[in-house]
Amino acid sequence: MxxxxxxxxxxxxxxxxxxxxxxxxxxxxxxxxxxxxxxxxxxxxxxxxxxxxxxxxxxxxxxxxxxxxxxxxxxxxxxxxxxxxxxxxxxxxxxxxxxxxxxxxxxxxxxxxxxxxxxxxxxxxxxxxxxxxxxxxNYTKLPNWFKNKTKKWTVIDKLKFIKTISEEPNIHLVFKKKEDLNKINREIIKTSNNSGVLKKHESLIEIPDYKFGKWWVQDYSAMTPIMLLDKIKNKKVIDLCSAPGGKTFVLVNKGAKVTAVEKDNERINQLKDNLLRLNFNCNILNSDALKINEKNKYDIVILDAPCSSIGTIRRHPEIFYRKIFPNFNKLTLIQSKLLEKAKKLVNKKGEIIYMVCSFLKEEGEIQIKNFLKKNKNFRIEKFKITNNFKDLNNLIDKNGYFYTQPKKLSNGVLIDGFFAAKIINNDK
Ligand SMILES: C[S@@+](CC[C@H](N)C(=O)[O-])C[C@H]1O[C@@H](n2cnc3c(N)ncnc32)[C@H](O)[C@@H]1O
Incomplete structure (x- = not known):
């Protein structure tokens, strides 16, 4: 052949x-x-x-x-x-x-x-x-499981969503330093002081400074909630589901003392390779997050939980293409178990950042509601809105969650669907 x-x-x-x-x-x-x-x-x-x-x-x-x-x-x-x-x-x-x-x-x-x-x-x-x-x-041609879960969407929501799913994902780069973003010899649409999308597609190793590790690839939605964390220099942070490392990179870049946990052997190797290229250091634990020692406590617990990944449908079009649909019972169970574990690892007055690359309520808002019902000593704190991030005002909802369906920012950059909540431990 x-x-x-x-x-x-x-x-x-x-x-x-x-x-x-x-x-x-x-x-x-x-x-x-x-x-x-x-x-x-x-x-x-x-x-x-x-x-x-x-x-x-x-x-x-x-x-x-x-x-x-x-x-x-x-x-x-x-x-x-x-x-x-x-x-x-x-x-x-x-x-x-x-x-x-x-x-x-x-x-x-x-x-x-x-x-x-x-x-x-x-x-x-x-x-x-x-x-x-x-x-x-049109929307009616999407899989039944998805239509059932988005029944309450308006016609406009449905139209907007359907337009995004056949688009090729863009390359959104996050730079360690804003000076490097300003100096890069490529046309870029900025999405914050430290990030932007390449106007033209190219393979990653061809993009300047790849081997010098001056940037990494991460969607705007996945980057922003961690970027918004304030004063985390030298704080003790544990990232419970860390590979391939996007959230860990933002944390290390902001000067936090990070322990990155990952249970999958192949994915932990990707994390290690990425950290090496970026010349970033952190503590790595190849373990099931549910089994880690609860004696050590952390100022911040990051939980980027396994989910349906429906917010990243452009990157994972197999989610709609497959006959088999995501096992939501299994996913929501593991999400709530991991949240309960996060609770046991967080310091008094510390915070848990819960995230999923999904815009479905059962993986996001409902998980948080259930957690707060069981754990009265925790409360939600709104993500801080700063001018550095494009259109951030429209991405923090009335509860203070970072929440978005896949959509275009006002500069035309298409971002992934995402959910993030900041949960504070009130114990003194
Ligand atoms: C959404 S991905 C994390 C993406 C990552 N935070 C990033 O920004 O690049 C979820 C990760 O959690 C890992 N994972 C799932 N269950 C886990 C568990 N019980 N303990 C540790 N890692 C787990 C998966 O292998 C997967 O790598």
Missing amino acids: HQGLLTRYIAYNILKKLRNKALSFKGVFSQYIKKYDLDNSDKKMIQNIVLNSMRNKINIEEILKIYIKKFEIDNNSYFLLLGAITQLIYLNFKPYAVINSSVELAKHPKIRAPKNFINAILRKIDKDKKKLLHVSG
Whole structure:
């Protein structure tokens, strides 16, 4: 199989696997990378095809309905067409290469899709591709579990959300020092004194100062709640769910004495590599946060809890693409257990910062309500609003929580959905 065909064959297989299994794109992609000898441009092409196919699933299904009276999803033709239409319409790949390789793949013994049908559909789609770029699936086409959880959203909320999900994520850089942000030789839309989005996409290692560790990548929403913490220099902080390290980096950069806890062995290695590149030091504990010693107390406990990750849907389009939906019972149970653990680790008058990259109430506000009901000696403190952060006024809600659905800031930068609460221990 030549390289162009092999990359598309791998993309097809990943798409098929992700639809049927509760796996992440990152995990499945890395399995294939290990199995085949691929160069960087092949890897990039596979990533582009798979991620954009998943992001555009509901749009592509609308397109297929125009050309096929009764199209079936989840058969081999469907996965082949999903990838091919993405290449033609959203990635603007050369039509002859896309059509020829799709027909070749249709003949593959492990695919066996009707090649004449694939050929005919793709030719028609290629002819109409300019107008098809504007065909889009609406909110009603999202998975039922998600629609049930967002029933109360207004029509405007739904429209705004649907617009964000097929967008490619931007690269939001957070700089150790604001001078380095001002000096970087790239066009950047600033989101705070220390952060901004690159106007043009490029691979991270090509961005200036990568190897000097002057910046890291972290979404505006994930960065801001920790950036807003005041006077934390030399404070004793524990970050209970820390890898790959975004929150830890902000804390260390602000001079806190950080212990970073992470239970996953692979992810802790990513954390260590990242800390090394950034030349940051902290104490690292490869452990289950629920099992750590409660004798040691901390001024601040950071809990960036495992969650559905629905706020990061652009980066994790498999959440909507998969047949299997997130196990909310399991997730909310672990979130509340970790909150109870955080309570036992925080000093008197100390604070817990609870966060999830989700905008669903049951993972955010409801967790906090339940916690406060059981723990009368804790209260919420509002995140401080400062002018340094773009549009912050609109991101702190009436309860004082940092809360947002994925949306555009007034400078056009698209940010992830997120929830964060600052919980203070009132004990004297
Ligand atoms: C949302 S991610 C954390 C992201 C990280 N704070 C950052 O900013 O880069 C949640 C992390 O918690 C870890 N985790 C889940 N359960 C855990 C537990 N019981 N103890 C420690 N880590 C846990 C997961 O492996 C995952 O790396």
